[in-house]
Amino acid sequence: MPSYKAPLRDLKFVMYEVLKADKALSAMPYYAGNETADADLMDQVMEEAARFAENELLPLNAVGDQEGCVRDAQGNVTTPTGFKAAYTKFRQAGWTGLDADPKWGGQGMPHVVNIATSEMNISANTAWSMYPGLSHGAYSALVAHGSDELQALYLPKIVSGEWTGTMCLTEPHAGTDLGIIRTKAVSNGDGSYAISGTKIFISAGEHDFTDNIIHLVLARLEGSPEGTKGISLFLVPKFLVDASGKIGERNGVVCGSLEHKMGINGNATAVLNFDGATGYLVGEINKGMNNMFTMMNAARLGTGMQGLGLGEIAYQNAVAYAKDRLQMRHEPRVTPSEKADPIISYPDVRRMLLTGRAYSEAGRAMALWLALSLDTEHHHPDEAKRKEAADLVALLTPVAKAFMTDNGFNIAVQSQQVFGGHGYIREWGMEQFVRDARIGMIYEGTNSIQALDLLGRKVLMDGGKKLQGLASQVEALVNEVADDEELQGYADQLGKAAGQIATLTMVIGQKAMQNPDEANAAAVDYLRYMGHVTYAFLWVKMAKVALDAIKAGKDKDGFYKAKLQTAKFYFDKLFPETKMLSATIKAGGESLDVDMGMFGVEKDMATA
Amino acid sequence: MPSYKAPLRDLKFVMYEVLKADKALSAMPYYAGNETADADLMDQVMEEAARFAENELLPLNAVGDQEGCVRDAQGNVTTPTGFKAAYTKFRQAGWTGLDADPKWGGQGMPHVVNIATSEMNISANTAWSMYPGLSHGAYSALVAHGSDELQALYLPKIVSGEWTGTMCLTEPHAGTDLGIIRTKAVSNGDGSYAISGTKIFISAGEHDFTDNIIHLVLARLEGSPEGTKGISLFLVPKFLVDASGKIGERNGVVCGSLEHKMGINGNATAVLNFDGATGYLVGEINKGMNNMFTMMNAARLGTGMQGLGLGEIAYQNAVAYAKDRLQMRHEPRVTPSEKADPIISYPDVRRMLLTGRAYSEAGRAMALWLALSLDTEHHHPDEAKRKEAADLVALLTPVAKAFMTDNGFNIAVQSQQVFGGHGYIREWGMEQFVRDARIGMIYEGTNSIQALDLLGRKVLMDGGKKLQGLASQVEALVNEVADDEELQGYADQLGKAAGQIATLTMVIGQKAMQNPDEANAAAVDYLRYMGHVTYAFLWVKMAKVALDAIKAGKDKDGFYKAKLQTAKFYFDKLFPETKMLSATIKAGGESLDVDMGMFGVEKDMATA
Incomplete structure (x- = not known):
């Protein structure tokens, strides 16, 4: 049966060290008054x-x-x-x-x-x-x-x-x-x-x-x-x-x-x-x-949480199995007293594990960031702050719902893969995570609908204003770490992607003025691109906190070093999906505008 | 309950028009003697x-x-x-x-x-x-x-x-x-x-x-x-x-x-x-x-077929549902007499359908090509031809097994997505395709093992000779269509990718000489890259046949035009995955070489 250990250390890291939620909440009279901040x-x-x-x-x-x-x-x-x-x-x-x-x-x-x-x-x-x-x-x-x-x-x-x-x-x-x-x-x-x-x-x-x-x-x-x-x-x-x-x-x-x-x-x-x-x-x-x-934002974030939660437990169990299962002999040997080495010794297995870890940790940061923004939207005394938070929530909620559930499902599938044949057997519990995770991509508005909401309603109809709000935060962070040798490379990639999404938005926007189908054709790829910009932003933010802690001599258990290594994995192995997305978005909707006869549709459906 | 219509037209297209299998088999005395060619x-x-x-x-x-x-x-x-x-x-x-x-x-x-x-x-x-x-x-x-x-x-x-x-x-x-x-x-x-x-x-x-x-x-x-x-x-x-x-x-x-x-x-x-x-x-x-x-090649191709077969039926049913299900109003309206339009009217739905179609049709071509090569390997009178076929089979069998089962699972998932909530309900049958397709990625050697077989045994240990055999075929095809205005763009992309895989092979090979973990780290991405080179090769080949047929005035039912449009979709929307893979392969294994403490592994596993 699967095991589970709540990721309290990571939750606290995001909440206090990255988001400084306790401080932020204390500034809101509602929570201060309730003494719950x-x-x-x-x-x-x-x-x-x-x-x-x-x-x-x-x-x-x-x-x-x-x-x-x-x-x-x-x-x-x-x-x-x-x-x-x-x-x-x-x-x-x-x-x-x-x-x-x-x-x-x-x-x-x-x-x-x-x-x-x-x-x-x-x-x-x-x-x-x-x-x-x-x-x-x-x-x-x-x-x-x-x-x-x-x-x-x-x-x-x-x-x-x-x-x-x-x-x-x-x-x-x-x-x-x-x-x-x-x-x-x-x-x-x-x-x-x-x-x-x-x-x-x-x-x-x-x-x-x-x-x-x-x-x-x-x-x-x-x-x-x-x-x-x-x-x-x-x-x-x-x-x-x-x-x-x-x-x-x-x-x-x-x-x-x-x-x-x-x-x-x-x-x-x-x-x-x-x-x-x-x-x-x-x-x-x-x-x-x-x-x-009006309550859809909270409900959609709640669905995104299913991707996070199921990805996390699937990841945890894949790690446990990868440490336990002995197959083949790694060079050099890891457990020479045994006939074989734990499969976690092989880079490809760690690739699957780190995919789960990097997506889960960034997803957790995104979820708590949006939840704190919901608190701000509803309870901050400063109207400008409330508006700013509301804009961020509006922009990123469809991303959280779709990106987190897509990633959660993929983590569950990859974690199941770590188990080999045993992953397919019910008793191990991994296949249940895959089946349970599948619905998150469908309900509470399918992930395609989320993408249309993001690109159509939240970006194009808004003239890109909400997007600009996020871009400003990205820019500030990029500038903040500009002189930091260890983070420069990541910040550079983040900055370029943020610039690229502005360009892609313009390209799609112009095409969509001629033909609304162009927005529909680009939406799903656009949402994933936005997801990566958001996760890259959060990984730079988390890496900065981790680096500062290491410099301050606070990394006794290797928690912060692990953050840096996971950040590197994210930028090396997951973030490059943006290269593909940039190409598919630029290719536009032309290849989707096919002769419907290929699907057995009568020439003119209107007459059917 | 799902429906199914065997894709006989497409099977015959690949078999006779693309592979000219009847002619090839007639040259083999075994089949000629059995009168089965x-x-x-x-x-x-x-x-x-x-x-x-x-x-x-x-x-x-x-x-x-x-x-x-x-x-x-x-x-x-x-x-x-x-x-x-x-x-x-x-x-x-x-x-x-x-x-x-x-x-x-x-x-x-x-x-x-x-x-x-x-x-x-x-x-x-x-x-x-x-x-x-x-x-x-x-x-x-x-x-x-x-x-x-x-x-x-x-x-x-x-x-x-x-x-x-x-x-x-x-x-x-x-x-x-x-x-x-x-x-x-x-x-x-x-x-x-x-x-x-x-x-x-x-x-x-x-x-x-x-x-x-x-x-x-x-x-x-x-x-x-x-x-x-x-x-x-x-x-x-x-x-x-x-x-x-x-x-x-x-x-x-x-x-x-x-x-x-x-x-x-x-x-x-x-x-x-x-x-x-x-x-x-x-x-x-x-x-x-x-x-x-000695019989693994046939068995692994057989497992790859599960990806093909399940992807195909999932695709067919997604098409049927997308034509039938009326939701929202497309601009311009498609079925104005109804309150809503069929969801196939929306480009994003066609994106999901065309993904299934493009992967299935290329997979079918790959499968029949390899099967015919198995026939050639076993029964061709010319030893050089037998050797050439055997090399191709050896090289591409792990690709067929892993690439086709990965794609088949993804097609099943995307086809299920077309059904929205109904895709999650057992009675519709779509979720069974997803569950049935999942095992192909695991058994008969997991897809990671296929990737290690490809990169390690079939490419690096072989000094790239088998890869060169495929590269020669790619080069010949690229030259063949070089003056063909409609196909130039695809041929150009194919040629570049074939060149790129040669470069990537060298890069990995050099790193792996220092550290065998580097091959393990790159293998899965490398296999997917090879899969795309193969599918791009087959799409150019199929597009060429289709174009010739159209030019000869033989396209009465739009079959060949659909081939060209599906080829375009493949190059516009699926092939760009190579851009991501190229980046992740070049990033190497460094980001996988993490401190094992992050997984709760004792500092020195050997002492455990």
């Missing part, structure tokens, strides 16, 4: 989270995969053995409200701490982590858009974990394209609405953890305009709730079936049938899509 | 194979995945519903002996035809295709190394499919490193041996298809030297066979368990326990490894 407290929370993930969640990971969730004829769902008990411990310890507002019973901890703990939960048990994860999304939507009445009635119980929440968006014919959903809402004349329709792919959509489940549902109010401008958001509880918060009769929503999936089997992916279910409007009529989008 | 006959065989794959094997593919194989307490294995019946039809139709020697009851068809049919079987049902596939490997080993007596007793029944064969190499502690296997052989004094030990990962190791299973087993004869030079090959039948070929008592080999795997669930992956089982020496004592290697 304290490094000691943050450490305690992370250490406790590490214990919970390692001891409570990890042992249930394989069980969840094997057993899956089971639905009975009435639509009740039983989660895998141990899942409910772990959830009960989790909520009793206060984890469900970790970064929730104390006003609703939350702990008021910074989002950056919550993101750190979520990495550990995901590593240990991705499928389980999605139950509180989805609930957190519902909390955010209600905080941002719910009426006082809805907030007072539902938030305390969602924050305490007594009830959980879901997000109901997708329908069988409408995934990326929510503008064409058919679920409808009809006014009941008493302020409530009757919701009818079918929602699919609802993660944590039905389960036995709690007495009630609060669904947030996108639906079209009768008479609303077509498309995304006619969609509203409704709260639909599984059981109706009276004014005192007491659970009443069953509402008209039932789990019609559970999907059989490639992975995340421990999470119930439900088809939910709404049949005149009573729902309550959240936010304004026809603003449902906007309301969803 | 005839294009009409080859067509008939391929068309019949297509029908079998589409109608008999495809419907069993999901069944096999869901049911898997079941072992009872006695070690008997039941294969999934329908598997045995399909096998019986298969062998009754003579497919098991398609390219086997008529001397043993085979059809004497060329290997190139067999490879074409195997692609179709794999696409339709990979797990099922492995039963006859493994049997074919045992056939080859016995033909090459078995005594007259063993051949006469076993080959007719393996060729007729009455019995099947396996290859038993791996042990729990010995995968890549067969030199340390522990299975032992003791002489019985009557010409037979008693074989004892445990073999794992034995594909098709136990099943209910046939009355007998013929295991070919690597074991160490007592008193033999340590390492690979002390290993012999033995034939161990499940049931003993008398001199007349009649089945007698059960031999001392039993299936101890079946592995639970990520995929290829319809194939029984057995742990086989040999307990003094009676075995017969195949070939000379202590030449077991050599004997295995």
Whole structure:
């Protein structure tokens, strides 16, 4: 069975040494007032989270995969053995409200701490982590858009974990394209609405953890305009709730079936049938899509975390196996008393391991940076700082979601490869990481959709302003390390790539003015390029901190030297992907503009 | 459920128009004498194979995945519903002996035809295709190394499919490193041996298809030297066979368990326990490894075919879905009568589809080229031609195995991505292709081992002579199309890459003389570079044929135009990976030579 040790040392390195999060948070009255910006407290929370993930969640990971969730004829769902008990411990310890507002019973901890703990939960048990994860999304939507009445009635119980929440968006014919959903809402004349329709792919959509489940549902109010401008958001509880918060009769929503999936089997992916279910409007009529989008940044970063968490645990187990497995004889011999040497002795095996390490460490830095920026966006007293943080979050969230999940999947695949044939066998657990990691690239907006969001909405429609914000930070860092002999080479590569992405943006922008398909054709490669610029920036930043620590004589255990070596690996072996991307982006969309007959499409689809 | 249409048009294009296989085979007396080098006959065989794959094997593919194989307490294995019946039809139709020697009851068809049919079987049902596939490997080993007596007793029944064969190499502690296997052989004094030990990962190791299973087993004869030079090959039948070929008592080999795997669930992956089982020496004592290697080229090409076959069917289904699924509105609208347009309208979706198409079509060309070269190696009357073909096979077989399985897996993943959330749901069948494709990168020598074989054994140890053989063919083609306006650009890129690989080979070779780790560090990137040189060569070749056909007015259905457009896509979007690989190879092994403390390894492993 796979093992897992939470990367506390690295989390603290990023949080305090690289981001100086404790200092930054102390400048925000909200956290200062809650007394939650304290490094000691943050450490305690992370250490406790590490214990919970390692001891409570990890042992249930394989069980969840094997057993899956089971639905009975009435639509009740039983989660895998141990899942409910772990959830009960989790909520009793206060984890469900970790970064929730104390006003609703939350702990008021910074989002950056919550993101750190979520990495550990995901590593240990991705499928389980999605139950509180989805609930957190519902909390955010209600905080941002719910009426006082809805907030007072539902938030305390969602924050305490007594009830959980879901997000109901997708329908069988409408995934990326929510503008064409058919679920409808009809006014009941008493302020409530009757919701009818079918929602699919609802993660944590039905389960036995709690007495009630609060669904947030996108639906079209009768008479609303077509498309995304006619969609509203409704709260639909599984059981109706009276004014005192007491659970009443069953509402008209039932789990019609559970999907059989490639992975995340421990999470119930439900088809939910709404049949005149009573729902309550959240936010304004026809603003449902906007309301969803306001919390999308947090949800997408949360999905990116699945790439990070699964990559990390896959990497850790590949290292353990590579040290243990003896095959062939390295020259010179490493364990001459044995018939063969540990496979970690071979550079190619270390190439696979270091790929996991370099991507995971940069991903962790990116995730915490964005989470701290979310804290800044929401709580900094200075409006300019809030705006700056909001711009960075807007720009880099699609990158975090897509780049981290793509990399996480690839790390899982490469880590599985280290195991040879044993990696293909279920008992070793590596193939589960691959299957579990695959979904992150698909849901919460496919990675192609993230790329279109980045290039179209965040860069081109914005005239490159947000991109310029990042470029300024890159430039400042490049200048900061310009005289540093050890870092010059990296800074040089980073500076050139930042310049190159500005050029590529112009090239694409000009082509796209003639033909919008050109942006669509370039988007995925562009996002990966942006991912590398971001990771290169963070690797230079981390290398600088590490180098300073070494110079100050603080590297007793080799932690900082390892950072420098991993930075070198990143620039030598991973960053050169930008050379390929630069070429494929420059080649443009011409080669994609093929005769559709090659796919068996009639000459003129419009006549079909 | 996934659909599948065998790519007969493309198979024939490669076979006759690109490779001119019928002409080449007619020059070989073996095939001319067997009257099997005839294009009409080859067509008939391929068309019949297509029908079998589409109608008999495809419907069993999901069944096999869901049911898997079941072992009872006695070690008997039941294969999934329908598997045995399909096998019986298969062998009754003579497919098991398609390219086997008529001397043993085979059809004497060329290997190139067999490879074409195997692609179709794999696409339709990979797990099922492995039963006859493994049997074919045992056939080859016995033909090459078995005594007259063993051949006469076993080959007719393996060729007729009455019995099947396996290859038993791996042990729990010995995968890549067969030199340390522990299975032992003791002489019985009557010409037979008693074989004892445990073999794992034995594909098709136990099943209910046939009355007998013929295991070919690597074991160490007592008193033999340590390492690979002390290993012999033995034939161990499940049931003993008398001199007349009649089945007698059960031999001392039993299936101890079946592995639970990520995929290829319809194939029984057995742990086989040999307990003094009676075995017969195949070939000379202590030449077991050599004997295995003589048939490794065919087996490795066969594994590469799994990448091709699975990539092809995943691609086909992604195309079908992309035409069918309506999401968002393309500008200009494509199906204005609908609320949304087919997702194939978007360039990024076509990017994913064309990736599958370009890699599959080049892979098909490579596979048939190598298969025809195997025919030439074995049957051409001219020794120089045989040597030339053998060199090409030796050089490119590891490339075919690794490059085709890596690409096939990536195609499966990208094709799954086209389906969005539905790609993650089992019922759609796309996730099975991903799981089934994953093993090809691991078994039959991991793709890292293929890379080391290519760079170490096939290039550096050979002084680059085999590489020069390929380079000459590249040069000739580049010169051939030098004046062709439409192909110049591609030829130019191909020529430069061929020059670059010569340079990279020298750079690595020089570094490796100082430090053997440098070859190990570069190998995987080097293999992918070589893969692109090969595919670029084949794309120029195919584009030339297509262009000539268009010029001759033969392109009625757009087949040749599609070839040219796919070639352009390949050079615009896939071939630029060489820019990345060139950089990572040049960076050398320095960044992999890290302080092992970062992985928690004690300073001096030798003392551990």
